[in-house]
Amino acid sequence: MKLHDVPLSGNCYKVRLFLGLIGRSAELVPVDLLAGAHKRPAFLAINPRGQVPALEDGELRLGDSHAILTYLARQYAAPQWNPLGAATQGRIASWLSFSANEVQHGLALARVIVLFKRPGDLPSAQAKGRHALELLDTTLAEHRWLAQTSEPTIADVAVYPYVTLAEEGGLELSGYPYVQAWLARIRALPGYVPQPRL
Numbered sequence: 738m739k740l741h742d743v744p745l746s747g748n749c750y751k752v753r754l755f756l757g758l759i760g761r762s763a764e765l766v767p768v769d770l771l772a773g774a775h776k777r778p779a780f781l782a783i784n785p786r787g788q789v790p791a792l793e794d795g796e797l798r799l800g801d802s803h804a805i806l807t808y809l810a811r812q813y814a815a816p817q818w819n820p821l822g823a824a825t826q827g828r829i830a831s832w833l834s835f836s837a838n839e840v841q842h843g844l845a846l847a848r849v850i851v852l853f854k855r856p857g858d859l860p861s862a863q864a865k866g867r868h869a870l871e872l873l874d875t876t877l878a879e880h881r882w883l884a885q886t887s888e889p890t891i892a893d894v895a896v897y898p899y900v901t902l903a904e905e906g907g908l909e910l911s912g913y914p915y916v917q918a919w920l921a922r923i924r925a926l927p928g929y930v931p932q933p934r935l
Contacts, residue, residue, distance in 0.1 A: 747898035757930035832892035847906030
């Protein structure tokens with residue numbers, strides 16, 4: 738199994754984290770985004786969208802962190818990570834969407850603007866980030882895990898990276914006690930892999 742990876746990418750980290758949590762390993766293949774490696778034919782043959790992460794597993798070529806989490810959970814992980822019950826599946830899908838929308842356009846975008854000096858509307862991204870943190874804190878006040886299960890699922894893995902990196906986007910976590918407790922629960926899981934920081 739090969740994971741085409743950028744160490745500081747929160748989306749790549751989701752996959753590395755999940756591999757750690759399920760006790761699997763992958764060969765990490767660095768992708769030089771600054772040199773445009775993700776837009777070259779060799780990479781586009783693996784992920785035509787030209788984005789990291791990308792996974793190769795045998796004949797399978799798969800892009801998108803959430804698609805990869807879903808695949809790995811079904812192929813290699815215990816059922817707890819992606820339970821088949823209809824209500825739980827619906828909640829997991831909802832949180833994956835939350836990760837791709839509210840988190841990506843709020844917390845992740847604020848981090849990219851602050852940390853990597855990319856152009857963008859920082860106040861707007863931070864406002865979206867605070868809204869995402871409020872929604873998370875409200876949910877986690879009533880449930881230990883996002884999908885309202887007794888154990889973590891891929892929903893928690895998908896949302897975790899950019900929340901734990903929120904301060905790199907100028908967003909304080911001190912006002913969200915339930916989010917902080919959830920972050921600590923994830924860090925305490927067997928196989929936890931820390932996120933690299935600048």
